[in-house]
Amino acid sequence: MKLTVIGSWGAYPAANAATSCYLLEHKDWKILIDLGSGALSRLQQYVTVDQINAVVLSHFHHDHVADVGSFQYACLIDQQLQKHEREVPIYAARDDDSAFLALDHVATDARAYKPDEGLQIGPFSFDFIQTKHPKPCYAMRISVEGTTIVYTADTSYFAELTGFAEGADLLLAESSFYYGMDGSVPGHMTSEECGKLAADAEVQQLWLTHLPHFGDHKDLVQEAKQHFHGSVKLAEEGLTFQID
Ligand SMILES: [Zn+2]
Ligand SMILES: [Zn+2]
Numbered sequence: 001m002k003l004t005v006i007g008s009w010g011a012y013p014a015a016n017a018a019t020s021c022y023l024l025e026h027k028d029w030k031i032l033i034d035l036g037s038g039a040l041s042r043l044q045q046y047v048t049v050d051q052i053n054a055v056v057l058s059h060f061h062h063d064h065v066a067d068v069g070s071f072q073y074a075c076l077i078d079q080q081l082q083k084h085e086r087e088v089p090i091y092a093a094r095d096d097d098s099a100f101l102a103l104d105h106v107a108t109d110a111r112a113y114k115p116d117e118g119l120q121i122g123p124f125s126f127d128f129i130q131t132k133h134p135k136p137c138y139a140m141r142i143s144v145e146g147t148t149i150v151y152t153a154d155t156s157y158f159a160e161l162t163g164f165a166e167g168a169d170l171l172l173a174e175s176s177f178y179y180g181m182d183g184s185v186p187g188h189m190t191s192e193e194c195g196k197l198a199a200d201a202e203v204q205q206l207w208l209t210h211l212p213h214f215g216d217h218k219d220l221v222q223e224a225k226q227h228f229h230g231s232v233k234l235a236e237e238g239l240t241f242q243i244d
Pocket of ligand 1: 059137154
């Protein structure tokens with residue numbers, strides 16, 4: 001399984017960058033996790049839109065879904081140019097009917113996942129847990145042939161995340177805030193909480209994502225390393241994780 005960071009900013013994209021979006025690949029399969037603002041443009045440096053098999057969304061905040069509409073237009077134009085009728089499935093939990101139904105389009109198909117039942121897409125097995133966030137949001141545990149990536153999506157820290165992330169090869173954890181700050185009201189984690197989570201869950205590697213527009217991101221890494229002694233990286237665009 002291979003994961004490439006397409007966008008890792010929280011809230012809005014910095015110049016020439018994107019908010020939350022990750023490309024998951026295994027053999028011929030290519031899946032997008034979240035599709036934030038700027039993501040469609042940055043994505044095309046790595047793959048073409050017609051190569052994407054499916055999209056899985058964590059929740060309906062703009063920094064995770066803003067480019068869904070652009071993706072639908074891109075899929076439509078691909079249908080017209082290539083003369084096919086392929087509809088790309090976009091999976092999300094159906095907590096918000098109007099947001100969910102907007103995933104349906106002539107070139108895309110809205111599909112609901114039930115968080116307690118998990119989801120299988122091609123070779124990828126997904127498990128979900130609802131996070132602590134103002135809008136319903138789901139962290140994802142994604143496994144293929146014994147390799148596991150856990151993506152926290154947006155959340156403040158809560159104890160059950162530790163069991164959910166247990167033993168992951170890669171933990172992609174949202175670090176919207178720095179040491180000493182309180183993310184519990186907006187529903188986000190600090191670097192310190194990410195480090196503790198990675199240590200308690202005994203993961204192999206920690207990547208910090210959903211990065212803030214203030215402070216020095218290198219401090220996030222140092223703060224997480226106070227608690228987790230494995231590899232800690234910033235999830236910068238183009239960073240890849242791969243285990244075959
Ligand atoms: Zn959010
Ligand atoms: Zn977000």
